[in-house]
Amino acid sequence: MKLVRYGPLGQEKPGMIDADGKIRDLSSHVSDIAGDVLSQKGLQALKAIDPASLPVVDGTPRFGACVGGVSKILCIGLNYSDHAAETGAEPPSEPIIFTKQINALCGPNDEVEQPRGSDALDWEVELAVIIGSRAKYVSQSEAMDYVAGFAVMNDISERSFQIKRQGQWTKGKSHDTFGPLGPWLVTRDEVLDPHDLDMWLDVNGERRQTGNTNTLIFNVPHVVSYVSQFMTLMPGDVITTGTPPGVGMGMKPPQYLKPGDVMTLGIAGLGAQKQTVIPARD
Template sequence: MRLIRYGEKGSEKPGIVDDEHVLRDLSGEIDDIAGEVLSRRGLERLAAIDPKSLPKIDPSHRLGCPVGRVGHFIAIGQNYAEHASELGNDLPSEPLVFSKAPSSISGPHDDIPIPPGSTKLDWEVELAIVIGERAFAIEESEAMDHIAGFCLCNDVSERAFQKERGGQFIKGKSAPGFGPLGPWLVTPDRVGDPQALDLWLNVNGETCQRGSTSDMIFSVKHIVAYLSDFMQLEPGDIITTGTPSGVGAGMKPPKFLKDGDIVTLGIEGLGEQRQVVTTYRKN
């Protein structure tokens, strides 16, 4: 299944994309794509519904993050060898873990506002895991049983905040608009092998990142099991799993995003995103 949430930010409704790529409304069946809906039982119930029996959605609607009520937005750093190398870092012996504020989450085509004081705004195409079942101290062999699906993520990063303001990654990863997710939450049966997906990112039409999840240092299964040793993962938690080489900070000379830039990105089977970089404006 390909699940979506559509509508104005904060008021999204649940939906599904049928095999003819038509958007269908699920709000008569569930209140949101969150909590129990993400469990194996919840997803089995949705899979039993004939999408063509559901009302069509006007495709002009805004798409939001395909997961509601995200409790924890976790990220893995330097999980591709070439990316670690381009930043001049040694390969990690264990996953490098940090958080992104859930308030950074946005839809796949929402603007990326440049936060006040930003000087080094960067991009990162990533595969994100959506947790469907509570997980604590699980084995790697159990990991897939706890995953509801996968989605595309742009782990937007402000490198000066990240590296020059006291060393805490979360500072450079958490501004509004720094977590575009979607367009879809894709269930594992439709994704196939999550370690065999091509991913890419362009800035203003210029190729910046090309890679494959086969190059991950730590696999999806390993990441989920590893994190469960330290914290209880809950349904709706999102884990973004690292980026391949080609980020702006790794270029020579470095290149960063500016007002008016257009970022496009995608992962095989998980859809595409498009964001316009804009100057931050208070509401």
Template sequence: MKLLRYGDKGAEKPGLLDADQHIRDLSGVITDIAGVALAPESLARLAGLDPHSLPRVPGNPRIGPCVGNIGKFVCIGLNYADHAAEAGMPVPAEPIIFNKWTSAICGPNDNVEIPRGSRKTDWEVELGVVIGKGGRYIDEANAMDHVAGYCVINDVSEREWQLERGGTWDKGKGFDTFGPIGPWLVTRDEIADPHALDMWLEVDGHRYQDGNTRTLIFRIEQLIAYLSRCMSLQPGDVISTGTPPGVGMGIKPSPVFLRAGQTMRLGIQGLGEQRQITVQAD
């Protein structure tokens, strides 16, 4: 099942993508793709619906972030060994955790703003994991039962603010529009193995990232168990699991960073694609 949110920013409605790639309106069934609507029993009820019994949404509406009212947007750094090498950093012994502010969240095809004065805005295609069943001190053996589904995330990053402005990665990761999520939340049953998904990112048609989730250092079940020791996980929380090599910061001999007027395209096998145009922040 592919769940989505469509409509104007701040007024998105819940939807479902049918087998013919048409959007079906879920407003008569749930209020949003958020919180308890992502719990296992709710997803089972949605899966039992006949998509053709739902109103078809006309035209081509804007696609919003595929999860609404996100409580926590937790990210994992340096979770691919080859990305750690290109960044010149050691492979971490434990997951590196940072956060994106929820004000960074935007739709998968919304414009991405280059912050005022930025010289080092970068890209990162990542697998997003959406929590459906909350908990604390979750065992690895049961961790995947807590997953509602998966999505594409672009972990846009301003490297100067991340690495050169007094520490704390959160500063460089949380600018407005730095968290495109979607287009779909693909439920767990549709992805046979989330640790074998091709992923890629292009800027102006040039492919910079071309990886696969099989090279994750910490697998999804490990991340969920680890994070649940630091915080309670709740339905609708989003975990961004790290990026493969090919980020602009790591390009040799000279790094390449984003500027206004460029186009990013990125995707993950089975989870859809994003497309963003970069614009200068007002």
């Protein structure tokens, strides 16, 4: 299934994408794509619904972040061997975890704000893992049982804030709109191999990133299991798994985003996003 949240910011409704690509309204069955809806039992209940029995959503409404009730966004750094190479970093011996704050979440086609004082705004297409049920101390062999599905995320980053402003990476990752997520959550059963998905990102129509999840250093079961050793994962939590090469920081000379720039990006089978950069709002 492809599950969506659509409508104005803060008023999103749950939906399902049917075989013809139309949005079907799920609000008579669930209040949101969140919480217990993301469990195996909850997803099976949605799968049993005939999409033809659901109202068609007219027009082209805004897509919100494809999952609600998110308690945390966790990111895995330098998790692609070819991206680590472009940054000049040694591949990590175990996953690097950092956080992106919840206020960063936005819809896949929402505008992206350039923060005040920013001079190094960057892009990162990433495979996002959506947790479906509470996970604590899970093994790699059982880790996928706790995954509801997958989505595209653009891990927007302000490199000066991230690297030059002291402390850890969170301050360069957490501005409003730094986490476009979606357009939809594709349930685990429809992603045959999350470790063989083509990824791409363009800026102003020019290809910047081309990659495949087959160059992940730590795969999805490893990451989910690893993170669950340090903190309890809850339904709706998002884990972004790293980015392939081609980020602005890695170019020679580095190239960064400015207002008016347009990013388009996607992952095979998971959909595409489009964002325009604007100056930060109050």
